[in-house]
Amino acid sequence: MRTSDGLSTTWVVIPVYNEAPAIEGVLEDVTALFGHVVCVDDASTDGSAAIISSVPGVRLVRHPINLGQGAALQTGIEYALQDPAMTGVVTFDADGQHHASDAARLARRLGLPGPDGRPLQAVLGTRWAEGREAKRPGGAGPARRLLLRAAVVYTRATVGLRVTDTHNGLRALSREVAASLHLKQNGMAHASEILQRIKAGRFCWAEEPVTIDYTEYSKSKGQSPLNAINILTELWLGRR
Amino acid sequence: MNWIIKVLLVIAVVLITGALARGGGARRLALRRLGLAVFALVVVASILYPNAWTRVARLVGVGRGADLLLYMLIVAVLALVATRFARDRRVQQQLTALARRVALAEAVPPTAPPASGEVPVPPGRPASGAERPGTGGGATS
Incomplete structure (x- = not known):
């Protein structure tokens, strides 16, 4: 840890694919708190890249072809690793469902003592803490809730980490964790892959409650519940 | 089968195997060509002697030669799908x-000073780089 306030050496990695309506507001919120922000444009076709490059202080990395969210995350993390002063990365969704203040809270916990006393190397956002999800009127619909719960049960059983929210895009990872990631799942199965990495590397991790805003926009961008079938297939095939 | 269909099928098989016998690494290519030669011989033989399949089918406990061919076809298609899939993953x-x-x-590398909003092109980029309209240029807005 270089400074007590980890934010000045933290990179926020935002994978972007066709998020033109939301990305500018997201970047305004994030740049208000973080000095280092990189957007990985996954070959958007709606002019997202032009909007990103108009926001001062935001770095833009452009995939020449569309590769998927996992691939974009990996590219952004490798970009951040090029900065020798970087002590941690925060992964952040581009559709406005996360709060920058939550991201800052996650990032500040990196390096603080974790559940086992060691310094925290991974802080994972969870939407299920203290029943806040259930009480919120604009929360996830029943199908999505059921799906996310099933994903939690499945991931706990297969990965062996007792997490409460396996598919939350908001997480803070220390430099060591970031450097050990080699996401092979280009699609959406990377969420489980990151957890597998944390488990395999015996990194010290904790969860932190975060708020997810299910706006009409983020819902329209969200995955169909049927996509769970694809994620399961990708995970199974990826084992070979 | 009369002789016309036999000639047509033989020609088709020769053309298809010829088309398949191109490309790939030297060793693999040689093996594939050998396999293709055997395959072509078997196909030609089965066109000329269609009853041979029925005899082979009886030998392995299948009623008709046509059924045996169907089973082999299914196996071949599955093998093809599997190898294609593995290859697609590798290529991906x-x-x-x-x-x-x-x-x-x-x-722009992360350690470079932050572009102050208006500087679109990273310094030190080769002039021969591909020109991409709209790549961060100040042209928008």
Whole structure:
């Protein structure tokens, strides 16, 4: 840890694919708190890249072809690793469902003592803490809730980490964790892959409650519940 | 079968195997060509002696030669799908690595001073680089 306030050496990695309506507001919120922000444009076709490059202080990395969210995350993390002063990365969704203040809270916990006393190397956002999800009127619909719960049960059983929210895009990872990631799942199965990495590397991790805003926009961008079938297939095939 | 269909089928098999016997690594290619030669001989033989399949089918406990062929076809298709799939995965990972290298090479490095909003082109970029309209240029807005 270089400074007590980890934010000045933290990179926020935002994978972007066709998020033109939301990305500018997201970047305004994030740049208000973080000095280092990189957007990985996954070959958007709606002019997202032009909007990103108009926001001062935001770095833009452009995939020449569309590769998927996992691939974009990996590219952004490798970009951040090029900065020798970087002590941690925060992964952040581009559709406005996360709060920058939550991201800052996650990032500040990196390096603080974790559940086992060691310094925290991974802080994972969870939407299920203290029943806040259930009480919120604009929360996830029943199908999505059921799906996310099933994903939690499945991931706990297969990965062996007792997490409460396996598919939350908001997480803070220390430099060591970031450097050990080699996401092979280009699609959406990377969420489980990151957890597998944390488990395999015996990194010290904790969860932190975060708020997810299910706006009409983020819902329209969200995955169909049927996509769970694809994620399961990708995970199974990826084992070979 | 009369002789016309036999001639047509033989020609078709020769053309298809000829088309398939191109490309690939030297050793693999040689093996594939050998396999194709055997395959072509078997196909020609079965066109000329259609009853041979029925005899082979009886030998392995299948009623008719046509049934045996169908089973073999299903197995061959499944094998093809499996090898295609593995290959697609490999190619996808190579493509991802390549695209990532391109993306990172084109980006302003994180340690460079932050572009102050108006500086669109990273310094030190080769002039021969591919021109991409709209790549961060100040042209928008």
